[in-house]
Amino acid sequence: MDQRKACVIGAGIVGVCSALWLQREGFDVTVVDAGPIGEGASFGNAGNISPGSVVPHLIPELWKELPGWMLDAQGPLTVRPAHVLKALPWLLAAARASRRERVLEVSRAMLALHGNALQAYETLTHGTQAARLIERCGQLYVSEHPTAAHGSALVQMLRSSAGVRSEALDWMEVRELEPSLAPIFRSGLLLPDNARTRDPHALVKALAGEATRNGATFVRGKVTGFDRSAGQVRAVLIEGRPQPVENVVIAAGAASGQLSAWLGTRVPLAAERGYHITISDAGVAPRIPVMHCDARFVASPMDVGLRLAGTAEFAALDAAPNWRRTQVLENQARRMFPGVRVEKVSRWMGSRPSLPDGLPVLGRAPGCRNAWFAFGNSHFGMTAGPTMGRLVAELLAGRQTSIDVAPYAAERFAR
Numbered sequence: 001m002d003q004r005k006a007c008v009i010g011a012g013i014v015g016v017c018s019a020l021w022l023q024r025e026g027f028d029v030t031v032v033d034a035g036p037i038g039e040g041a042s043f044g045n046a047g048n049i050s051p052g053s054v055v056p057h058l059i060p061e062l063w064k065e066l067p068g069w070m071l072d073a074q075g076p077l078t079v080r081p082a083h084v085l086k087a088l089p090w091l092l093a094a095a096r097a098s099r100r101e102r103v104l105e106v107s108r109a110m111l112a113l114h115g116n117a118l119q120a121y122e123t124l125t126h127g128t129q130a131a132r133l134i135e136r137c138g139q140l141y142v143s144e145h146p147t148a149a150h151g152s153a154l155v156q157m158l159r160s161s162a163g164v165r166s167e168a169l170d171w172m173e174v175r176e177l178e179p180s181l182a183p184i185f186r187s188g189l190l191l192p193d194n195a196r197t198r199d200p201h202a203l204v205k206a207l208a209g210e211a212t213r214n215g216a217t218f219v220r221g222k223v224t225g226f227d228r229s230a231g232q233v234r235a236v237l238i239e240g241r242p243q244p245v246e247n248v249v250i251a252a253g254a255a256s257g258q259l260s261a262w263l264g265t266r267v268p269l270a271a272e273r274g275y276h277i278t279i280s281d282a283g284v285a286p287r288i289p290v291m292h293c294d295a296r297f298v299a300s301p302m303d304v305g306l307r308l309a310g311t312a313e314f315a316a317l318d319a320a321p322n323w324r325r326t327q328v329l330e331n332q333a334r335r336m337f338p339g340v341r342v343e344k345v346s347r348w349m350g351s352r353p354s355l356p357d358g359l360p361v362l363g364r365a366p367g368c369r370n371a372w373f374a375f376g377n378s379h380f381g382m383t384a385g386p387t388m389g390r391l392v393a394e395l396l397a398g399r400q401t402s403i404d405v406a407p408y409a410a411e412r413f414a415r
Contacts, residue, residue, distance in 0.1 A: 003028045006396060007236055007245040009259060010252035011035075011040035011225050013204050013381050014374050015297040017389030018251055018289055019211040020124055025397040028215065028227045031208070032238060033252070034222035038204030040253045041381060044276045046298035046309040048139060048289055049195040051118060052164040054111045055155050056358040057379065071115045076296030078325075080315040087314040092156050093356035100154070102357065109359050109407040111162045113384050120386035130206035132198075139194035140178055140184040140286070143293040146171075149187040149312045166191050180286050182338050196289050199303045201380055223252070226262055226371075233263070247396055249372045250365070251388075254317060254351035255373035263365050265410050269315040269376055271351035275325040276309035277333070278302070280344040284337045295332055306340070308333050312352075321349040352376040362391060362408035372396065373410055 004027045008015050011033035019029045033040075079087050097106070116341070118136065125131040132296035143149035150156065150168045159166055169177065169188035177190065197203045212218065221236065227235035227242055235242035250259045285301040297310025308329040313322065326347040333340050355361065355376045365371035374392045377384045387403075394401045 005030070005246040006249060007032060007243070007247065008249045008251055009033070009236070010250070010256070010375070011037045011204075011208060012040045012251070012253050013038070013200075013385035014377065015251040016204055016207045016211060016250075016387045017124065017385045018249055018374060018392040019216050019389075020207060020214070021389040021393035022396060023211065023214045023216065027392045027393075027396065029210070029211065030217045031217060032219045032221060032236065036257075037208045037218065038201050039092065041274070041350045041352050042273065043201045044108065044203045044309065044350045045200050045382055046276070046289060046300045046307060047197045047200045047302060048298060048300070048382060049117055049121065049134065049197060050139065050380070051115050052159065052162075052166070052194055053114045053193045053380055054162040054164060055151070055158050056098070056103055056106045056110070058094050058358065059103050059154060060098055060100060061152055061154070076310065077312045078314070079318065080313070082129045083315050083319070086316075087270070090268050090314075090356055093268055097357035103154070103158075105407070106358055107162065110380075112403045113360075113387055114380065115162070115385045117387060120390060124207065124386055125316060128206065128210050128367050130203055130210065133203045133206060134195060134197055136193075136195045138190055138192040139196070139289045139291065140174075141189040141191070141291045141293050142174055142181065143187050144184050145294070146186045147173055149185075149189045149293050151189065164191065165193055169265065178286050178288070178290060180284050180337055181290065181294060182336055184335070194289075196300060196381065197273045202303070224399070225260060228263070230367070231367060232369050245370070247370045247372070249374055249392055249396070251374040253375060253381075253390070254353045256373070257314070260361070260365065260373060260410070263368055263371055265366050265373075267361055267410055267413050268356055270314060270354045272316055272354035272378065273313040273349060274309060275311055275313070275321075275329060276307055276348045277326050277329045278305045278307045278346045278348070279333065279340065279342055280305040280346075281341060282306040282337070283341040284339055292332065292336065297329060297332065299333070299336060306333070307345075313323060317351060323347060325349075331361070334352045352378050352381075360408055360411045362388060363410065364407050365397065392406070
């Protein structure tokens with residue numbers, strides 16, 4: 001019998017993890033991406049691998065903060081004036097999804113997707129060069145306000161219900177745990193079971209290298225459409241040229257909205273822009289990733305330097321970067337780490353694939369027997385990647401999935 005074949009569109013963390021898991025199910029895999037391997041959102045994130053990520057970004061109490069954030073040039077969220085009308089439906093849908101009852105549902109789905117991230121990574125990376133890039137180290141949340149880092153009553157309940165271990169810290173305990181920080185933080189929260197990757201780009205490339213050694217083919221080219229008939233994708237158009245396929249997986253990050261629309265399914269996927277700066281030879285760095293709860297960014301020690309990553313900007317997918325957003329991060333670095341040197345700074349912008357309820361789309365494409373969706377992980381792609389890839393492989397193999405995938409179905413937006 002001929003080996004089953006799968007074409008994965010997208011060479012970020014979800015795409016390469018899908019390729020590896022599909023190979024374990026006996027598939028011959030081709031991965032297609034318009035850019036180099038791992039140079040989308042997977043390149044520039046903060047590197048957090050967070051089994052404890054069970055709190056949606058948009059919960060009821062955050063909405064009262066949004067107007068102040070958007071009016072503050074140093075704030076963590078902005079919407080380009082030219083993009084306000086286009087972003088408004090997404091923001092209204094996010095507001096509806098932030099109702100308490102929906103937040104509880106989303107939190108349970110986040111736990112199912114994130115809770116076993118480290119075990120999934122261990123399975124994929126055992127005996128490979130990628131294994132050294134993952135480190136169990138914990139993560140620290142800090143705030144300049146007393147008890148604020150501990151989270152609201154709702155946040156604490158979500159973590160407790162999910163069994164997430166945490167340790168509330170006062171200002172003195174924050175100083176003892178992370179002496180590199182300025183003495184401005186009045187509260188902290190340690191999540192000891194979280195982890196990090198020492199270099200997210202290197203991790204994606206290492207996983208892709210393993211897939212290549214196992215026989216995967218990586219193709220550089222932009223997908224420009226699909227040839228469909230009788231409820232099936234017959235070919236993927238790469239730069240206009242048809243490439244026949246047996247199965248196709250859309251895992252293309254922020255570009256996935258257009259691809260899914262070509263297959264007849266429209267989802268409210270936003271290109272939520274994030275920025276980072278990476279400081280080489282900073283002279284100071286935390287031992288573990290630190291989340292600044294007030295300003296909504298993460299400071300992470302990496303092999304390539306001290307990275308500050310975060311903020312959210314809504315703009316057109318092809319709009320030019322607003323590099324003033326990186327100046328906000330540089331200002332925060334100076335405030336957060338006394339004596340930091342910022343002479344050697346690289347700056348980056350990328351688009352997170354974000355959906356209004358904070359959950360990804362995962363499952364069969366409606367109306368297509370051989371097409372599958374695996375995208376929309378927002379801020380959690382590095383955490384969810386290996387589990388998403390395993391679920392993709394289980395779905396294509398026709399096996400019972402290791403978790404219930406119904407909460408992630410694209411059809412939820414039609415409802």
